[in-house]
Amino acid sequence: MSFRLDGKTAIVTGGGRGIGKAITKRLAGAGANVVIASRKLDALEAAVQDCAGLDGKVAPVVCHVGKADQLQNLVAETGKLFGPVDILVNNSATNIGQGPALDVSDEALLKTMEINVLAVHRLIRLLVPKMIERGKGGSIINIASIAGLRPQPGGLCYSFTKAGLIMATRIWAMEFGKHGIRVNAICPGLIQTDFSEYFWKNDEHMARLKATQPLPYLGQPEEIGGMALYLASDESSYVTGQTMVVDGGATAR
Numbered sequence: 001m002s003f004r005l006d007g008k009t010a011i012v013t014g015g016g017r018g019i020g021k022a023i024t025k026r027l028a029g030a031g032a033n034v035v036i037a038s039r040k041l042d043a044l045e046a047a048v049q050d051c052a053g054l055d056g057k058v059a060p061v062v063c064h065v066g067k068a069d070q071l072q073n074l075v076a077e078t079g080k081l082f083g084p085v086d087i088l089v090n091n092s093a094t095n096i097g098q099g100p101a102l103d104v105s106d107e108a109l110l111k112t113m114e115i116n117v118l119a120v121h122r123l124i125r126l127l128v129p130k131m132i133e134r135g136k137g138g139s140i141i142n143i144a145s146i147a148g149l150r151p152q153p154g155g156l157c158y159s160f161t162k163a164g165l166i167m168a169t170r171i172w173a174m175e176f177g178k179h180g181i182r183v184n185a186i187c188p189g190l191i192q193t194d195f196s197e198y199f200w201k202n203d204e205h206m207a208r209l210k211a212t213q214p215l216p217y218l219g220q221p222e223e224i225g226g227m228a229l230y231l232a233s234d235e236s237s238y239v240t241g242q243t244m245v246v247d248g249g250a251t252a253r
């Protein structure tokens with residue numbers, strides 16, 4: 001058993017900043033070669049610079065996860081750069097359409113489903129048959145949210161798609177387990193990134209968090225990285241279909 005990932009190839013979507021970058025650093029720090037994928041090349045390139053000197057290599061591939069052809073290109077480019085994929089971290093997400101449920105448009109719901117769930121399904125369809133054929137197993141880590149475990153009023157699109165991702169994770173785990181492919185979800189609580197600034201810049205929200213959360217502070221992206229490394233590595237060899245909550249105890253109440 002080991003937390004080392006030497007010789008492994010990983011894809012981290014949204015690896016250019018926030019939680020995805022923190023995960024990338026842990027995986028590359030453990031020796032994996034990591035392709036980071038998102039829409040903005042400048043952010044990806046800055047993250048590659050940040051990862052210089054780690055044990056594994058990090059390379060950028062521009063990819064809008066909502067576009068099927070760009071996902072195909074991501075898988076093809078990763079193969080050319082680092083060989084067959086062992087670890088897939090589905091971390092890119094969107095949170096549009098916030099507001100009362102009755103105001104949620106068809107477009108907002110469909111777009112959120114496309115980025116937060118369909119893109120993951122498409123990547124899995126592209127990669128898992130190759131993992132099965134290769135016969136060396138694999139680890140798939142889906143970044144969900146505690147918003148997928150308990151309802152977030154005003155967050156229909158986001159909570160619904162994250163709940164869907166959690167359930168899909170369990171189904172994928174059940175179907176792929178016999179091939180040694182493990183599929184797990186991580187549910188972060190509030191973590192300080194661009195994505196969540198609406199909440200952590202809100203004094204009232206932060207006061208409530210500090211008064212009620214067992215670990216009474218705002219989580220940092222690095223605090224998700226360790227769980228991702230655990231799930232990617234052999235140390236979690238008997239763990240699949242699970243939802244790992246990393247939320248400072250927010251949902252323990």
Ligand SMILES: NC(=O)c1ccc[n+]([C@@H]2O[C@H](COP(=O)([O-])OP(=O)(O)OC[C@H]3O[C@@H](n4cnc5c(N)ncnc54)[C@H](OP(=O)(O)O)[C@@H]3O)[C@@H](O)[C@H]2O)c1
Binds near residue numbers: 014015039
């Ligand atoms: N921060 C929190 O409090 C929190 C809590 C629970 C769950 N999460 C989850 O954690 C994950 C990472 O979020 P974060 O907080 O680290 O946010 P972030 O710092 O805003 O990063 C989001 C990443 O997703 C990428 N992305 C967004 N749309 C994309 C698209 N269409 N195609 C490809 N990449 C796309 C972004 O890159 P580009 O802009 O370059 O495309 C960026 O790298 C998400 O799944 C989020 O739901 C976050």
